[in-house]
Amino acid sequence: MLTSDIFTSSTDRDVLSVSQLNRRAKQLLETHLPLLWVEGELSNVSQPSSGHWYFTLKDDQAQVRCAMFRNRNTLVRFAPRQGQQVLLRARVSLYEGRGDYQLIVEHMEEAGFGALQRAFEALKAKLAAEGLFDEIHKQPLPSLPKHIAVITSPTGAAIRDVLSVLKRRFPAIPVTVIPVAVQGKEAAPQIVRAIEVANRAGLFDVLVLARGGGSLEDLWPFNEETVARAIFASELPLVSAVGHEIDFTIADFVADLRAPTPSAAAELLVPDAEDWLETFAGYEILLQEAIERKLHLLSQRLEWLRTRLRHPGERLQQQAQRLDGLELRLVRAVDHQLLRCHTRLNTLMLRQKPLQPGLRIQQLNQQIAQHHAALQKNIQRHLRMQQQRLAEAVRLLQTVSPLSTLQRGYAIVSDPQQRVITSSRQVTPGDSINARLAEGELQCRVEKILP
Incomplete structure (x- = not known):
């Protein structure tokens, strides 16, 4: 077979450019596949400053690139994140610039039960x-x-x-x-x-x-x-x-x-109320038996006390004697306590006399007056120092001030735009210039420029 048989001329071929091929592929995808629902996991989520969203939707076997433009993603009620399971309504398309197959997303929501x-x-x-x-x-x-x-x-x-x-x-x-x-x-x-x-x-x-x-x-x-x-x-x-x-x-x-x-x-x-009623019935029997035992014991004790009962007059006489004894003890205790309080009061009064609190107050007032005078003196000294520093700063400022230079006969020359002129090359004959003196300002015209 000859080479000429293998290769036909370019005029016999339908040759497409890459952009034409991608455009035809995009048209085929967008016209033959309707708007569809796809569920998967988000990855490679990107949100550039343009406001568009770019991400990959994947499952355990495959993945597809996706784009969701700003006019659609503003309606999404959550922020997409890596690994999130979502449900998309999208149309299939192709990005012509790279020839990448992709989904153009119209709607996004978290995937049903999995999201909950x-x-x-x-x-x-x-x-x-x-x-x-x-x-x-x-x-x-x-x-x-x-x-x-x-x-x-x-x-x-x-x-x-x-x-x-x-x-x-x-x-x-x-x-x-x-x-x-x-x-x-x-x-x-x-x-x-x-x-x-x-x-x-x-x-x-x-x-x-x-x-x-x-x-x-x-x-x-x-x-x-x-x-x-x-x-x-x-x-x-x-x-x-x-x-x-x-x-x-x-x-x-x-x-x-x-x-x-x-x-x-x-x-x-x-x-359960029935259980409680049965329990109460048992408690009732136990209570009745306990009351009967208690009554029997009290009856025996009453009989024993009756045999030991004496005439109440004897008991009253004993209590009267005891009351008299307690009264005498109380009187002696009160007298003794009064004596101790009186002695302590005298001692405290003797201790109080040398203290003279009025004298102490007078001494403290004198100290306060001395401290006040010292404070006033320190304040005056500090003010004098600050005034001296201020005067020195004013003198130094006047030394470096350009106004001082003007006082010595110099002038500041500038053009009408207030730009300072430092060289004759900045002006030409006929230009207007300003000359600022120590007192006042001159408007001049350049007649001649000397070398």
Whole structure:
């Protein structure tokens, strides 16, 4: 085969430039692939001063370059970060300058359940590090509550379960329902407010935060940081009864006790009235037996005292004699104490005479006057020194002042723009110049320039 058979002439080929090739590839991608959704992990996130975002979206097997321009990324409600799982709505394109295949992103959001789960784990780690989950902060529950407050939805199944169990086990305990939303954006602020109101009311001795089961999104108000901190700040013990037994929320970790269900919370809070009645019946029998034994012992003691009873007159005579003796001792003690006080008073008066506090005050006043005179003298001396230093500084300033030079017959020559002229080369004949003297200023015209 000849070489001429292998290579055809350039006129027989459809030759494209690189830019033409990239432009055709871009048109094919953008016209044949519609706007689509893509999920992946962010990496190489870059945010230059232009305001555009550039990053790579990847999974465990592949990656693709992405660009999100400023007019679209301003609508994103979070700051993208390395390793974040996101869901993108984008169109496929190609960057002609480098021939890079890329996605032009129109919309970005955190990827569903994964985002909530990461937020849950991040908040859990943060609060755990601050010690909000530590057992040392857990408050004991009352053995028999006097008044229970249940914070929950007034129409949900959770409150019906709690009230049913409380009525069955111990109906005498009063229960107050504080109604709140348990799902949606308004739930967390209402729960926080309810906890604060219950603490300020002064009516309750234990709180129950209850809700039925649901998805992670449904239970999210109980994973809010504001709710966790309100539970931690509660001065009343709080039982968390949120969701089913397999559901865990941040509120469960901060609460003083976590109940697997709302019904279980009611079981844990109050004892069974039937058990208490049986216990009281046993105590009644024991009390009756103890009273009978005590009465028998008192009856025996009364009989023994009756045999030893004497006439009360003898006892009164003994007490009268004892009272007379105590009276004499009291009189002698008072006289002795008065004598000691009088002697001590005389001694103190003798010690006081040489002290003469008036003389001491006079001496102190003289010292104050001397110190005042010395202070005035030091102030005057300091002022004279400062005046001398000021006069010396003025003299030195006048020595270096250009005005002093003018006084000796010199002048400062400048052009109309007030630029100082130091050389004849800066002017030409006919130019106007100014000459500043020690007194006044001259406007001159250059007639001739001498070498």
